[in-house]
Amino acid sequence: QMEEETGKETESIIKRALPNEYYYFDFSLEGSLGSLTSYLVDINIRSTLGYFYGELGSAQIPTQILKFDRQFRRGILKTNVESAVKLWAALSLVEGVDGRMGQYQIHKSSASLTSLAVKRYLND
Numbered sequence: 001q002m003e004e005e006t007g008k009e010t011e012s013i014i015k016r017a018l019p020n021e022y023y024y025f026d027f028s029l030e031g032s033l034g035s036l037t038s039y040l041v042d043i044n045i046r047s048t049l050g051y052f053y054g055e056l057g058s059a060q061i062p063t064q065i066l067k068f069d070r071q072f073r074r075g076i077l078k079t080n081v082e083s084a085v086k087l088w089a090a091l092s093l094v095e096g097v098d099g100r101m102g103q104y105q106i107h108k109s110s111a112s113l114t115s116l117a118v119k120r121y122l123n124d
Contacts, residue, residue, distance in 0.1 A: 027105060081111065092106065
């Protein structure tokens with residue numbers, strides 16, 4: 001009974017501290033990568049997560065590319081709050097994209113998509 005109450009209290013504190021369900025990353029791809037599409041980037045992210053966390057671990061990390069600019073190789077990636085640190089770590093450590101040398105660069109991150117968009121507009 002006591003453990004259950006403590007667990008609920010901890011969950012309540014986390015929800016108050018992180019009121020948003022999702023976390024967003026403004027990322028780009030750097031290196032000699034050629035032409036990339038949103039689809040290829042999504043496949044690479046799934047593959048990267050599988051490499052670092054295994055097939056089952058990566059299946060528990062939801063990702064969605066909200067926007068990807070092919071010309072600048074820059075996009076907005078969405079995940080849930082619980083998976084944000086794992087996703088960030090995997091993307092920061094990967095050394096190749098689609099079999100070619102390249103890396104992900106995380107420019108900004110936020111629990112609010114609106115805040116991320118404003119920051120991106122003001123800083124670019």
